Each structure stands twice: as C-alpha cells, then as structure tokens.
Amino acid sequence: MRKGSGAVGVRDVAVAAGVSAMTVSRALRGIDGVSEATRQRIASLAAEMGYVPDGTARALAVGETRLIGISVPNLFNDVFADILGGMRRALHLAGHPSIIDTTDYDPSRELDWVERMTVWRPAALVLTGCDHDPGLAPILTRARLPVAEVWDVRTDPIDFCVGVDHLAAGETLGRHALSLGYRAPAFVGPRPGRDRRADQRAEGIAMAFAGIAPLARIVAEEDSAFVAGHRGMAQVLSGEKRDAVFFHNDNTAFGGLMAAEAAGLDVPGDIGVVGFNRLDLTRVLSRPLTTLETPRRQIGQMAAAHLLARLNGVTPPRVTRLECRLIEGGTLRRVAP
Amino acid sequence: MRKGSGAVGVRDVAVAAGVSAMTVSRALRGIDGVSEATRQRIASLAAEMGYVPDGTARALAVGETRLIGISVPNLFNDVFADILGGMRRALHLAGHPSIIDTTDYDPSRELDWVERMTVWRPAALVLTGCDHDPGLAPILTRARLPVAEVWDVRTDPIDFCVGVDHLAAGETLGRHALSLGYRAPAFVGPRPGRDRRADQRAEGIAMAFAGIAPLARIVAEEDSAFVAGHRGMAQVLSGEKRDAVFFHNDNTAFGGLMAAEAAGLDVPGDIGVVGFNRLDLTRVLSRPLTTLETPRRQIGQMAAAHLLARLNGVTPPRVTRLECRLIEGGTLRRVAP
Numbered sequence: 001m002r003k004g005s006g007a008v009g010v011r012d013v014a015v016a017a018g019v020s021a022m023t024v025s026r027a028l029r030g031i032d033g034v035s036e037a038t039r040q041r042i043a044s045l046a047a048e049m050g051y052v053p054d055g056t057a058r059a060l061a062v063g064e065t066r067l068i069g070i071s072v073p074n075l076f077n078d079v080f081a082d083i084l085g086g087m088r089r090a091l092h093l094a095g096h097p098s099i100i101d102t103t104d105y106d107p108s109r110e111l112d113w114v115e116r117m118t119v120w121r122p123a124a125l126v127l128t129g130c131d132h133d134p135g136l137a138p139i140l141t142r143a144r145l146p147v148a149e150v151w152d153v154r155t156d157p158i159d160f161c162v163g164v165d166h167l168a169a170g171e172t173l174g175r176h177a178l179s180l181g182y183r184a185p186a187f188v189g190p191r192p193g194r195d196r197r198a199d200q201r202a203e204g205i206a207m208a209f210a211g212i213a214p215l216a217r218i219v220a221e222e223d224s225a226f227v228a229g230h231r232g233m234a235q236v237l238s239g240e241k242r243d244a245v246f247f248h249n250d251n252t253a254f255g256g257l258m259a260a261e262a263a264g265l266d267v268p269g270d271i272g273v274v275g276f277n278r279l280d281l282t283r284v285l286s287r288p289l290t291t292l293e294t295p296r297r298q299i300g301q302m303a304a305a306h307l308l309a310r311l312n313g314v315t316p317p318r319v320t321r322l323e324c325r326l327i328e329g330g331t332l333r334r335v336a337p
Numbered sequence: 338m339r340k341g342s343g344a345v346g347v348r349d350v351a352v353a354a355g356v357s358a359m360t361v362s363r364a365l366r367g368i369d370g371v372s373e374a375t376r377q378r379i380a381s382l383a384a385e386m387g388y389v390p391d392g393t394a395r396a397l398a399v400g401e402t403r404l405i406g407i408s409v410p411n412l413f414n415d416v417f418a419d420i421l422g423g424m425r426r427a428l429h430l431a432g433h434p435s436i437i438d439t440t441d442y443d444p445s446r447e448l449d450w451v452e453r454m455t456v457w458r459p460a461a462l463v464l465t466g467c468d469h470d471p472g473l474a475p476i477l478t479r480a481r482l483p484v485a486e487v488w489d490v491r492t493d494p495i496d497f498c499v500g501v502d503h504l505a506a507g508e509t510l511g512r513h514a515l516s517l518g519y520r521a522p523a524f525v526g527p528r529p530g531r532d533r534r535a536d537q538r539a540e541g542i543a544m545a546f547a548g549i550a551p552l553a554r555i556v557a558e559e560d561s562a563f564v565a566g567h568r569g570m571a572q573v574l575s576g577e578k579r580d581a582v583f584f585h586n587d588n589t590a591f592g593g594l595m596a597a598e599a600a601g602l603d604v605p606g607d608i609g610v611v612g613f614n615r616l617d618l619t620r621v622l623s624r625p626l627t628t629l630e631t632p633r634r635q636i637g638q639m640a641a642a643h644l645l646a647r648l649n650g651v652t653p654p655r656v657t658r659l660e661c662r663l664i665e666g667g668t669l670r671r672v673a674p
Binding site for chain 2: 074075080081084085088097099100101102116223224225226227229230251254255258259261262280281283284285286
C-alpha cells in the first residue's frame with residue numbers, strides 16, 4: 001500500500017479514514033462532493049500520518065522549496081512587526097520568501113496552520129512562543145522541518161528557540177520598583193492563560209515582591225491596547241490603594257498614563273507606572289516611561305541566521321536567550337517605603 | 338508545443354528562454370545547477386507567458402485552491418492591520434485561508450510577489466492601493482484572477498476596488514481648517530512619490546487652500562511614525578511661521594504634539610495639529626485629536642464580501658468608495674483669520 005520510498009500514500013490515508021482513495025484525493029484537492037466535516041477529518045489524518053503529495057509533482061507545481069512559513073499571534077502588535085521585520089529581511093536576502101499567518105493566540109488555529117503548511121513542504125517554519133497544542137510537535141518532528149520558536153524561550157524547544165526570558169523580565173521590573181520603595185503593586189494585562197508571556201512577566205513581578213506585598217492582577221482586554229490600559233488604570237484607581245502599576249506593554253501603559261491624567265493624578269507623584277518593550281511610542285513622550293527594552297529586531301535577525309545555518313547543515317544552539325535592558329525613565333520615583 | 342488546453346507549457350517557456358526544457362523545469366523547481374540570474378529570467382518569462390504548472394498535479398500537490406494572497410506595504414501600520422483584520426476573518430469563515438506578504442511600498446516587490454503567487458494558482462489576490470508596476474495588470478488579467486484593490490479607489494481598477502478617496506479626505510480636512518480661520522498650513526509626511534495616498538491627501542489639503550495660502554510640505558521619514566512626526570514638527574517650528582500642521586497620520590501627529598509640548602507650545606493655542614485615520618491611540622488622549630476617521634475594518638469586510646461574491650459568479654461593483662468622518666477634536670480652534 002505504500003510507495004517505494006516508504007512514504008505514506010493516498011491509499012494509506014484512505015484505509016485509515018475508512019473511505020475510498022478517490023474521496024481522499026477529492027478531499028485534499030478541495031473538490032466538491034465531500035462534506036466539510038469529512039474533508040477536515042481526512043486533512044487532519046493525512047497531516048497526522050505525514051502524508052505529503054508526490055515530491056516531483058509538488059516541486060514542479062509549487063516551483064518553490066525555499067518558502068518559510070511564519071506564524072504570529074496578530075499583526076496589530078508592534079512586537080511581532082519588529083521581530084518579523086528583522087527576520088524577513090534576512091530571509092529575503094538569502095533567497096527565502098516567507099509567508100505569514102496569524103493565530104490570535106489560539107493554539108488550535110496554530111495547529112491548523114501547521115497542518116496546512118506542512119502539506120506545502122516549506123523549507124522551515126517559525127512559530128511565536130513556546131506553548132503550542134500538544135499535537136503540534138509530533139507533526140513537525142515527523143516532517144523533519146527546521147523550526148524556530150521566537151520571542152519566548154524554554155529548555156526543551158521543538159528544534160531551537162530565540163527569545164527573552166519573560167519571568168526574568170518581570171522580576172527585573174519588580175525588583176527595580178521594590179528597590180525604589182514601592183510596596184503595593186498591581187499588574188494590568190490580559191486574562192491569565194491567554195498569553196503565556198504576560199503570565200510569566202506577572203509571575204516574575206510577584207516573585208520580586210514575594211513575602212513583602214501581594215501583586216493585584218487586573219484583567220483588561222480590549223481590541224485596543226490603549227483603551228485596555230485606560231480602563232485597567234481606571235479599575236486600579238477605583239479599588240484598594242496601589243502605588244505602582246505594571247502594564248502588559250508600553251501601549252497599555254500609555255493608556256494608563258492618560259487615565260491617571262484624566263483622574264487628576266500626577267505620575268510618578270501620585271502613582272507609579274511601568275511598561276514593557278520600549279515600543280516606538282515611548283520615544284517621543286515628554287516624561288520617559290519606565291520600561292524594559294526587549295531586543296525584538298535582534299530576535300528576528302538571530303532566528304533568521306540560525307534558520308539559515310540550520311538549512312545549510314549547521315546546528316544552531318537549541319536555546320538562545322537574549323538580554324533585556326532596564327529603562328529607568330521617569331514614571332517611577334524614589335518613595336518612602 | 339502547446340498542451341491540449343492551449344495553455345503555455347514548459348517547452349514554450351524553454352523555446353522563449355533559449356534553454357532546454359530540463360533547465361526550465363530545474364529553474365522553476367528551485368533545483369541547483371541553474372544560476373540565480375537564469376532562474377530569475379526564466380521565472381519572469383514563465384510568469385509573463387502565463388505559464389502555470391499542470392492543473393491536476395498542482396491541485397493534488399498543493400491541496401488548496403481556496404487560498405487568497407494579500408499584499409500590504411507593511412505590518413507596522415495599524416491601518417493595514419485593521420483592513421486585514423476585517424478581511425481575513427470574513428475569508429476565513431468562508432473557508433478561504435489567506436497568506437500575507439509585504440512590499441515596503443515598492444512596486445517591483447509587489448510585482449515579484451504577484452508573479453510568485455500566480456504560479457500557486459490562488460483563488461484570488463488582494464492588493465493595497467491602486468498604483469502598481471505597469472507589468473502587473475496584464476499578468477493578473479491573463480491569469481483571470483479575481484483581484485481586490487483596497488484602501489484607495491480609482492475609476493479603472495484591475496478588477497474591483499474598495500477604499501476611500503484620499504484626495505477628498507485631504508480636502509475635507511483642509512476646508513475644515515480653512516473655515517476655522519487657519520491661513521498658513523503645512524503637511525508633514527513621507528517624501529512625494531513614496532505613498533500615493535499621502536500625496537493625494539496633501540494635494541487635497543492644498544486644493545482647499547488654493548488661491549488663499551500655499552501648503553508647505555515637510556518630508557519626515559523614520560522607522561517610527563512617532564519619531565517622524567516629532568522631527569517633522571521640530572522642522573516646522575524652525576522655519577517660517579505656520580498656524581496649522583497636517584500630519585500623514587495620527588501616530589505622526591502624536592509625535593508632533595509631543596514636539597510642540599517639548600518646545601513649550603500649547604496646542605491648539607499656539608499651533609493647530611491635524612491627524613488622519615483616527616487610530617486607536619487617539620481614543621485615550623485627554624485632548625482629542627482633530628482627525629478624519631477612515632472605515633478601515635469596513636473596507637476589509639466589504640472587500641472580502643465582494644471577493645466571495647465574485648468567486649460565486651456574482652460581479653461586484655467595480656468601484657466602492659466609502660465615506661470618512663470628520664472628528665472635530667480639540668487640536669484646532671477658531672482663529673482670527
């Protein structure tokens with residue numbers, strides 16, 4: 001039932017799915033006459049079994065084996081735009097076109113995308129972060145694809161990862177505020193579980209304050225980070241008194257600054273504000289934001305360099321952890337503890 | 338030499354290129370042994386001649402004929418993120434995966450991308466704006482692909498377009514400032530020729546002031562729109578006195594506001610500031626920015642709806658011009674003319 005090369009064929013998928021080879025063929029070609037549910041089941045099964053269409057036909061048809069697929073949570077975010085900017089330019093110069101898809105932080109959408117992409121036999125894939133659907137790693141390992149995980153780091157990447165340690169990032173910011181005398185911290189960000197990097201940073205801040213003060217966590221999710229920050233700060237101000245508010249990122253922090261201003265409060269006189277990333281916006285503020293600069297373009301460039309090395313038979317380091325830089329800014333001050 | 342269907346085959350391309358069919362095949366498959374220059378020449382020629390790989394092999398190989406390719410200038414820009422957000426969700430729900438590429442406002446990169454994409458035989462393409470390399474329309478017409486041009490409008494789209502009239506947008510903003518008594522306008526934006534939409538808006542503003550006052554055009558290009566706006570405003574302030582500064586977009590305008598503040602000027606007391614788009618940032622500012630709200634998500638949604646209609650045999654209107662909304666805001670005031 002298998003082709004000479006030992007590869008999985010249409011018939012293998014048909015047997016596994018309990019349908020005819022013709023149905024598998026129609027389903028995978030997107031031809032009508034197969035229900036959507038069946039089509040999806042067959043496509044999943046085909047991807048799971050490592051089915052790839054005949055190599056020669058595929059290469060001739062697609063005319064492209066240098067393609068690199070990149071998956072990011074969304075495009076609204078300057079962070080991913082910076083990482084992509086650094087990465088795609090390097091890949092492009094090396095003759096690798098890349099295509100992008102977005103997951104909206106949904107592991108099942110990321111999995112769908114990987115299943116679709118592997119059928120196209122790209123040269124490599126790039127994934128954002130290190131948390132994926134459990135079904136994802138086996139598919140990639142079976143496809144023997146080089147895979148870069150970027151932005152986050154973990155000790156056991158699928159292939160290799162390039163990013164920053166978000167727990168340590170949170171701890172750096174927390175310790176800085178603590179050393180200035182702040183004792184009533186709050187964190188404004190997405191609901192726990194949505195964005196593991198945000199969760200890790202919140203945990204890092206909490207660790208810095210452990211045994212001294214609890215970290216209040218305020219959930220603020222809006223289409224716009226600015227609006228989320230504004231509402232998050234309003235919520236902080238309506239509750240028990242807090243002296244320093246850590247925001248999910250700089251855009252959220254800017255929304256918080258505007259909400260404090262609207263409430264007649266002075267920052268840092270009445271309340272401290274801390275961002276994350278040092279996004280472009282912070283480069284023009286009259287009072288610089290206290291934040292942590294993340295090496296986003298460098299992550300993109302290094303991930304590209306490692307991928308290109310990998311494609312040329314050189315094994316890159318499995319874990320590349322890049323340093324962040326504390327920007328002391330002017331939205332925290334020394335307070336009497 | 339041609340296949341039964343009248344389609345262009347590998348041999349036709351080989352004859353035209355003066356090489357063997359094997360070389361064409363190797364070149365299009367990205368196999369080594371063909372110089373990069375030759376590969377590019379053959380790929381261009383193949384695209385130009387309308388060569389597409391054998392349909393059945395292609396469909397079986399790619400397993401995907403529902404793919405929609407989308408090209409945008411960049412991903413750093415909230416405008417394109419909004420348009421894409423509105424569009425991709427609708428396409429996704431209709432079972433059309435979409436992939437994105439960026440052109441960095443370079444028509445030759447857009448052309449390259451279209452050439453690459455047409456070989457993949459997507460269901461449709463989406464292009465940003467209506468200004469393309471002259472070689473682009475013939476390729477798309479020959480490929481008989483549905484094509485949506487979004488964000489800008491023109492009377493003779495390749496297939497159909499959905500967007501706003503940027504000339505009229507500029508004129509609306511210019512007339513508003515004029516009616517308030519402003520008489521010394523400046524425009525801060527990219528160099529003429531880089532972004533036709535910006536050029537059109539500048540022209541619209543100039544039209545509003547025609548015969549009354551000339552529009553000073555200040556070029557400010559930086560990686561960051563915020564920084565560009567900051568520097569642009571600094572440049573305006575260092576020159577002949579201006580009373581109203583129109584910015585390329587709201588993020589640039591915010592940079593300008595910060596530069597005015599840094600120079601000790603009050604807005605709108607000492608100088609007026611006008612943005613464009615009503616980006617998210619403006620939703621949290623204490624003093625609302627005078628700007629024009631563009632229907633970005635609606636453009637994306639309508640372009641998707643028209644594409645889906647088109648794919649189902651319904652011809653959409655060739656030109657769909659959506660309205661913008663003036664946000665009077667607080668960064669212009671009534672001045673004695």
